[in-house]
Amino acid sequence: IRNLRFPLEEIEYKRFIGYIEAAAGEVDITRADVLVSVGQGIGDKKNIPMIAELSELMGGVLACSRPIVDKKWLPKERQVGISGKTVKPKVYLAIGISGAFQHIAEIKGGTIIAINKDPKAPIFRVADYGIVADLFDIVPVLTAKLKQMKAG
Secondary structure, X not given: OOOOOOOHHHOOOOOOOOOOOXXXXXXXXXXXXXXXXXXHHHOOHHHHHHHHHHHHXXXXXXXXXXXXXXXXXXXXXXXXXXXXXXXXXXXXXXEOOOOOHHHHOOEOOOXXXXXXXXOOOOHXXXXXEEEEOOHHHHHHXXXXXXXXXHHO
């Protein structure tokens, strides 16, 4: 094998052409201060509006884990995780999310609050606050309290 030397000025191996920002879809979860994220603990697509209402009352954006996208219950642009997006909200509310490494690895900073009925769920290892309970018992109470606070 010969050692060939080329002057670097003659090799045009890369050149900046321009920057094109990817479309973020209807929402950009990477810019949200408050994310309310749902996992497969939600059980059924018909339960997502309950979480969306809580998210709206909190002034947040609805996000999800990969299983929710795989089931086509929410679009991919709402997915948090290695195969989704990296997020850095001030508050991250994880509802019915087990907390697989692929998901929690892309939550960078902020206060993490988890609701899961499994006390051994990995999400509790990274959560600042955790509620070990059925989300169907907790979310309606939180929603009612937020509505009451907003009403006066």
